[in-house]
Amino acid sequence: MDLNIALILGQDGITSGAIYALLALCIILVFTVTRILLIPLGEFAVFGALTLASIQAGIPSLIVWLVVAFFIVNTSLDLYAKFSKNQIFNIKIFIASIIYISLIVIAMYTLPLATLPMPIQVLLTLAVITPLGPQMYRTFFQPLVAAKPLVLLIVSIAVHVALVGLGLVIFGPNGAQTQPFSDKSFEIGTLVLSSQTLIIIASFFVMILVLWYFFEKTLYGKALHATAVNRIGAQLMGISPIFAGKLTFVLATFIGTLSGILIAPITTLYYDSGFILSLKGFVGAIIGGLISFPVAAIGAVIVGVIESFSMFWASDYKEIIVFTLIIPFLLWKSLTTRHVEEDEE
Template sequence: MDGSIASILALDGITNGAVYALLALAIVLLFAVTRVIFIPQGEFVAFGALTLALLQTGAVPGTVWLLLLLAAGVALGELVNGWRQRRSAKALLLAALRTLAWPIAISLLTIWAAPRHWPLLAQAALTLAVVTPLGSLVYRAAYESLADASVLVLLIVSVGVHFVLTGLGLYFFGAEGYRNPPFWDERFNAGPLMLSGQTLIVLAASFALIVMLWLFFERSLWGKALRATAVNRLGARLMGISSGSAGRLSFSMAAFIGALSGLLIGPTTTVFYDSGFLIGLKGFVAAVFGGLASYPLALVGALGVGLLESFGSFWASAFKEVIVFSAILPVLLWRSLRDPHGEEH
């Protein structure tokens, strides 16, 4: 291996690591706020890429029907719970309308816009608008009633949610894979490197989103509320911060990050309904480097995972996944030796 090959592999690893960094941030955010180890984070990646791919063909993406199905299920559950609590009919109707309004509105817009072949950026924005609400709906359907359960119970629920979303992905998208067009189809020479416009888009978008997340948590009231919930759930409740609202917001943010990641990697690889699992798992490995608590360490871990995957594919392409996932073992061993008697809080 000479310097030119090493630089090419390093660029590829950094590009993939930037996407894994976004997923790691989402996983750390969800665990800090809700104590959920969200295994299905990668499903949002696949849904984002596949939604845009179907919009490119002029077809209505299956995400629309999934969104309506989840919204109807959540609304029905709220009506049943409200009826058991003897709430008024007006309150029940308003709650159902709040749940259904955005999913119905964005679904109708997508059904109308799909055959009109909007520009790529407009279709990407529409994709984000469709996939992002899925996060809040998944939280309300699967996790909200179990908010005070143990981490183990929430992990088991995450495994079930993963299989459900994967099955729904197969039903709504089919087994066929799709590859999206690049957002910027240009080539630039930088010494031995050939930089594509899509690579620059991935790096710029990842950096911009990381900066926006930092500003959100440091400067906005909602961000500070999420930080307070992550530090002390009971204390946040006593200060009037709803843990349910914090969970919905954090899951919506995770869905947005996942969908954006899907848009970024869609032009670089063929995405299938189940492709998100491996991608999300690499983000999880990066999050474990940060102990599911440290955002900076998760970013470093994500870049390390990307570089390890890139160089591993060069030296032993058949075992690159084994190499990446084996890297988690010394990290877990080191953390268990540092804190052998850690208790759940």
């Protein structure tokens, strides 16, 4: 290996690491607010990438009907809760949801998808996939809002398995890549930087700034931050854990979908690629102790770099090498963290 190859591998590793860092952010965000380890996070990334590929091919994606199906299920659950438990049924949200879903279905089947500008294609993909997050939360996790983390983990794994099967039905077994955002490249000495790499890194920093502003300057962001710090205290102050869960899933789904869209031009994704993606983000999140995003981001970049160099030295064992990283951190956390009984939360 010479310096040029090392620079190329480093560039690939940092690019992948930025994506893993975004996924690690989602995992930490969801876990701290809801105590849910979001195993299906990778499916949002894959669904986003494959939906964008379908749009660019001019083929309406069947994923919109999954959104419709979840809406029907959620509405049925809300109506049942209203009549059996006298819970509030928000008619304004119901009407707004009908209008929103109708618009994305009409857009998917009437617009000239293949000839739309790239930004419109991306926005349409985000508009279609993002509602799946809060819909999934309402269907699978909201009834278990007071359950123990182990129960939530089991449900999360079950949802992941179900979404993989649905992904096969909706997108088929073939993989896909999307068109790059730009074909330009820039030379820095002997290193050639692709514009896609720069877009991914820039998107990472933009998302960090946006989320910083959201959590520090907005009321909803402060509510989520309070829930993450002290769920019971936040609830006593009037912050609904259900609302916090739905909002958290909206953010996680949006960021996960965006991550899939960003990485799709540089790698082929299949319906079942999500689990590996989310696991690599999970490694970064574990390095951050499922608490500290800056540490998790650094860990995720390290994961990406090690993965890139492993592909050069031992491509057959790159996944083993990456996932072995989690073992020393788990041992260290086990030895240095005071264990608390789950019932004492």
